[in-house]
Amino acid sequence: MPALRLLMIFLCTWLKLQEYLQDLGEIGLLYTISKNPEEDKRAKIAENEERNMSINNQAKSKAFDAPMC
Known part of the structure; x- marks a missing residue:
């Protein structure tokens, strides 16, 4: 079960990072x-x-x- 929990944490972090990078691109801060x-x-x-x-x-x-x- 700890491996599943770590996988879920990794996936959630990855998705939040992707969302953040997309937001930066939309407002023009990511060149x-x-x-x-x-x-x-x-x-x-x-x-x-x-x-x-x-x-x-x-x-x-x-x-x-x-x-x-």
């Missing part, structure tokens, strides 16, 4: 080294534009869903 920084800039700009369009679409849908008095 990857690329051979072409210009390509990275274009990818980041495209990602930001996509996120902004998504936020704008959500705001528009909420505005249309608001009850009219």
Whole structure:
């Protein structure tokens, strides 16, 4: 049973570490080294534009869903 407990602790720790690294990547604190920084800039700009369009679409849908008095 102690081996099973150690395995569970290891798996939980591994999953938490993966979640933490994913969160760092999403907020931009985790950088990857690329051979072409210009390509990275274009990818980041495209990602930001996509996120902004998504936020704008959500705001528009909420505005249309608001009850009219």
